[in-house]
Each structure stands twice: as structure tokens, then as C-alpha cells.
Amino acid sequence: MQELSWPEVKESMAAGRTTAVFACGAVEQHGPHLPTGTDDYLGTAIAERAARIAGNALVAPTIRPGLSEHHMWFPGSFTLRPSTFVALIEDYCESLARHGFERIVIFPSHGGNADTLRAQAPLLARAFHGRVDVSVWLRGDLMRRSAELLAPLGVTAGAAGAHAGFTETSMMLQYQPSLVHMEDAEPGRSDEEFYRPENVARSQMESFLYGIQTQSPNGILGDPVGSTAKAGDDLLELAAQALAEELRRASVFTTDKPVDVPVV
Numbered sequence: 039m040q041e042l043s044w045p046e047v048k049e050s051m052a053a054g055r056t057t058a059v060f061a062c063g064a065v066e067q068h069g070p071h072l073p074t075g076t077d078d079y080l081g082t083a084i085a086e087r088a089a090r091i092a093g094n095a096l097v098a099p100t101i102r103p104g105l106s107e108h109h110m111w112f113p114g115s116f117t118l119r120p121s122t123f124v125a126l127i128e129d130y131c132e133s134l135a136r137h138g139f140e141r142i143v144i145f146p147s148h149g150g151n152a153d154t155l156r157a158q159a160p161l162l163a164r165a166f167h168g169r170v171d172v173s174v175w176l177r178g179d180l181m182r183r184s185a186e187l188l189a190p191l192g193v194t195a196g197a198a199g200a201h202a203g204f205t206e207t208s209m210m211l212q213y214q215p216s217l218v219h220m221e222d223a224e225p226g227r228s229d230e231e232f233y234r235p236e237n238v239a240r241s242q243m244e245s246f247l248y249g250i251q252t253q254s255p256n257g258i259l260g261d262p263v264g265s266t267a268k269a270g271d272d273l274l275e276l277a278a279q280a281l282a283e284e285l286r287r288a289s290v291f292t293t294d295k296p297v298d299v300p301v302v
């Protein structure tokens with residue numbers, strides 16, 4: 039949307055692109071080899087691909103800074119108060135509603151935003167009910183499907199990582215190669231134990247309390263060494279296809295039904 043003129047946005051909506059999609063990213067450290075804007079770039083990349091595949095959506099600007107308190111030990115990281123983050127999303131939805139979009143799909147391209155988005159989803163849906171259908175896409179089972187894609191390449195869960203590892207580095211090599219410094223890529227926290235599903239919630243809570251630097255001094259969770267643009271292209275395509283599926287899915291809302299059930 040931000041690369042179009044207003045008549046182009048208007049024409050595009052008239053041609054049926056009445057869904058708006060946007061990512062909630064982050065500006066935070068991504069190790070010594072990736073730019074701090076990684077989650078902004080990757081959110082935009084996935085939204086753009088998905089909108090092209092689905093054909094019914096326009097991409098609203100990615101919300102660049104996010105909830106990154108656990109990265110603040112590292113210079114170049116920004117964090118928003120959760121109330122600021124939520125207010126930004128509400129104002130985005132209000133702007134899009136005023137222009138007549140019928141549906142808004144919001145997704146996190148930064149893990150630290152996911153819990154807040156999950157909690158806000160029913161509140162946003164209710165607040166805009168009858169004007170625009172707002173929903174949050176929490177990436178479904180994309181983690182598992184990405185792991186399946188990477189396993190034949192010999193990339194383990196520990197290498198794929200959760201932050202600036204093989205997965206994110208490969209996608210950045212595809213989308214913004216000039217900003218990736220592979221000569222500075224080095225392993226971070228990449229032991230398999232750390233990434234076992236039963237340990238994830240605990241290690242996340244540890245990072246929120248003490249900071250990512252206590253888990254990985256270079257800021258990397260994973261191992262970016264050996265990342266390739268080809269793997270990145272496949273990973274971006276997987277994510278975009280999953281988001282496109284969500285964009286094409288019929289809305290869960292019916293505008294003639296009153297909302298009177300309290301949100302618990």
C-alpha cells in the first residue's frame with residue numbers, strides 16, 4: 039500500500055482487494071550478521087508474497103518496532119510499551135476501516151509479539167465488529183512444517199533456531215542479501231535440548247526476565263552458518279502459502295449477528 043498512490047489503492051480495492059494484511063515486526067538485535075530490521079523485512083516479504091498468491095489482499099505497512107524488552111541489552115534494539123503496541127494496531131485498524139476494507143488479517147513476524155496479539159485478537163474483533171472483520175493469524179503449524187522442510191537438508195531444530203539462526207538468515211539471504219554479513223555469521227545457542235517443545239515456554243520466560251544475552255552472548259538462537267538463499271526462498275514460500283490460505287479463507291464473522299457474549 040505504501041508504494042501505491044491513493045488512486046491506485048482505490049482502484050485495487052474496487053478490483054476486489056478488500057482484505058488488508060500486515061505484519062507486526064521488530065527492530066531488535068539479530069546477531070552480528072543480520073540487520074536489526076530483520077523481522078520488519080521478513081514480515082513484509084511474507085505479506086507481499088501471500089497477497090500476490092491470494093489475489094484478494096493489499097499489504098499495509100509492517101509495524102516496525104515491537105515488544106523486544108528481552109533484546110534491550112543489545113544496542114540498536116527498540117521496544118514499545120505493550121499499551122503503545124496495542125494502540126498502534128487499533129489505529130491501523132481504524133484507518134483501514136474508514137477506507138472500507140472488509141477484512142484485516144494481522145500476524146506476528148516477531149515471536150515476542152505473539153502472546154499480546156493472541157490476547158488482543160478477540161478484543162479487536164469485537165471493537166470493529168460490523169465495520170471490518172479483524173483477525174489474527176498466529177502462523178498455525180508453520181514451525182513444524184518449516185522443520186520438515188529443513189530436515190532433509192540436515193538442518194536440526196538447534197541450527198534452524200528461534201532467532202537469527204539458519205531459518206531467518208536464509209530468508210534474509212533471499213530477500214535482502216546486501217544486508218546479510220555471512221563473514222560474521224557464527225553459531226549461537228544451538229543445543230537441541232533448548233528447542234525441545236517442553237523447554238520452550240521456560241526458556242522464553244527466562245529470556246523475558248534476564249535478557250537474551252544470558253542465553254546467548256552473541257544474540258543468536260540457532261546456527262546461521264551454511265544458510266542459503268535457496269532454503270530461504272523455500273521457507274518464505276511455505277510461510278506465504280500458509281498466510282495466503284488464511285487470506286482466502288472465508289471470514290468467521292457474520293455482520294448481522296449481534297455480539298453480546300462477554301469476552302472471558
Ligand SMILES: [Zn+2]
Pocket residue numbers: 068076077147148201202206
Ligand atoms: Zn527475527
